[in-house]
Amino acid sequence: MKFVYIPFVILLFSITGCKEKPETLEAKKKRLEELQKQAEILQSDILDLEKEILDIDSTAIELNLGKLVTTLNVKKQTFKHYIEIQGVANSDLNISVAPELAGEVIAIHVSEGHAVKKGDTSTD
Numbered sequence: 001m002k003f004v005y006i007p008f009v010i011l012l013f014s015i016t017g018c019k020e021k022p023e024t025l026e027a028k029k030k031r032l033e034e035l036q037k038q039a040e041i042l043q044s045d046i047l048d049l050e051k052e053i054l055d056i057d058s059t060a061i062e063l064n065l066g067k068l069v070t071t072l073n074v075k076k077q078t079f080k081h082y083i084e085i086q087g088v089a090n091s092d093l094n095i096s097v098a099p100e101l102a103g104e105v106i107a108i109h110v111s112e113g114h115a116v117k118k119g120d121t122s123t124d
Contacts, residue, residue, distance in 0.1 A: 023031075107124045110116055 105123050108122065110122045116122060
């Protein structure tokens with residue numbers, strides 16, 4: 001029975017002994033310096049490429065050197081701007097329209113949007 005536990009104990013020690021050791025302060029400082037050097041090199045390469053692109057394509061917009069601007073001549077004209085919205089209109093006064101007599105509509109004398117007054121004939 002002892003021989004069964006021995007391999008498990010050895011395996012347990014080997015697994016726990018394989019943990020990574022935390023970096024020391026000096027190692028972190030050295031890694032920081034390396035990354036800063038890489039960043040400087042990349043920034044220099046980016047600037048060089050932007051200049052080369054600008055030399056080839058003078059309409060390049062997304063450069064730090066500036067952006068293109070378009071201008072138009074101003075003309076006096078009516079400003080037409082419409083907004084389409086959906087909604088519900090409620091009135092303060094509700095009016096019911098009903099015929100006095102039952103009958104057949106022969107002609108309609110008004111259309112939508114016409115102003116009418118009391119006593120105007122709207123249909124025959």
